[in-house]
Amino acid sequence: MNIGRSQAGSLVRLTSGIPGLDEMIEGGLPFPSVVLVAGAAGTGKTTFALRFLTEGAAKGERGLLFTTLSEPTQWMLRYASQFEFVDPDLFGDAIVYHDLGTVIREAEPSELLRIMEDRIAEVMPQRIVIDPLSVLGDMLVGNYRSFLFDLTNRLKNWNATTLVTGEVPPGELYPAEISYAVDGIILLMMSEEEGARRKYLEVLKMRGTAHMTEKRSIDINRQEGIVVLRSRF
Ligand SMILES: Nc1ncnc2c1ncn2[C@@H]1O[C@H](COP(=O)(O)OP(=O)(O)O)[C@@H](O)[C@H]1O
Numbered sequence: 673m674n675i676g677r678s679q680a681g682s683l684v685r686l687t688s689g690i691p692g693l694d695e696m697i698e699g700g701l702p703f704p705s706v707v708l709v710a711g712a713a714g715t716g717k718t719t720f721a722l723r724f725l726t727e728g729a730a731k732g733e734r735g736l737l738f739t740t741l742s743e744p745t746q747w748m749l750r751y752a753s754q755f756e757f758v759d760p761d762l763f764g765d766a767i768v769y770h771d772l773g774t775v776i777r778e779a780e781p782s783e784l785l786r787i788m789e790d791r792i793a794e795v796m797p798q799r800i801v802i803d804p805l806s807v808l809g810d811m812l813v814g815n816y817r818s819f820l821f822d823l824t825n826r827l828k829n830w831n832a833t834t835l836v837t838g839e840v841p842p843g844e845l846y847p848a849e850i851s852y853a854v855d856g857i858i859l860l861m862m863s864e865e866e867g868a869r870r871k872y873l874e875v876l877k878m879r880g881t882a883h884m885t886e887k888r889s890i891d892i893n894r895q896e897g898i899v900v901l902r903s904r905f
């Protein structure tokens with residue numbers, strides 16, 4: 673379990689598995705912490721989260737993937753396993769999959785938190801993903817901010833690094849409500865330049881970390897998922 677970790681300062685960190693990213697954040701994501709990966713549709717949030725979980729699985733760290741989209745396991749796996757780094761056999765034990773779609777529509781926020789915490793206690797993961805977290809905003813009107821506050825506080829009490837993804841409308845950078853509650857924010861962006869669609873990553877904040885502040889080009893491919901390119905453009 674020490675293999676996936678590196679030490680910078682006094683913080684334990686988990687490697688992201690994303691080539692080029694860890695060197696931007698002093699070796700990895702603080703453990704424990706809650707980090708928001710934000711971007712418009714198609715910028716690579718789910719790819720990022722899957723890479724983070726499979727990296728953990730390769731190092732003997734358990735993963736727990738909560739989705740909020742009412743997606744059956746087989747459906748999620750059909751897409752995820754298009755990536756070469758995703759071995760479907762990892763799902764079930766090394767990475768536990770739990771869809772919250774139905775519960776979100778039917779349960780009170782406190783009930784939702786209880787269900788999530790029960791699952792975390794059962795699985796005891798080092799890596800947790802909630803993808804996408806932002807859909808809860810539409811369902812928990814009024815309670816959303818206090819729910820996010822409770823959720824992130826409780827997540828920090830478990831020994832895990834949690835990635836939450838936030839989908840934003842084109843042109844917006846990140847969901848403001850979520851950004852208040854998290855320890856780190858990684859932005860994924862897309863822009864149209866000379867007819868080509870280019871993708872970028874930027875570390876907006878990372879508590880306890882002297883992170884790089886510049887925008888880096890990224891590539892998304894079947895072999896590695898997301899790769900941070902060395903040159904700026
Ligand atoms: N298996 C794959 N091989 C290559 N590119 C892919 C693959 N799967 C997804 N992509 C590319 O990555 C983009 C981002 O996908 P995704 O991570 O699902 O974005 P988000 O979760 O932010 O909506 C897709 O729109 C597609 O262009």
Ligand SMILES: [Mg+2]
Binds near residue numbers: 717718719804
């Ligand atoms: Mg997604």
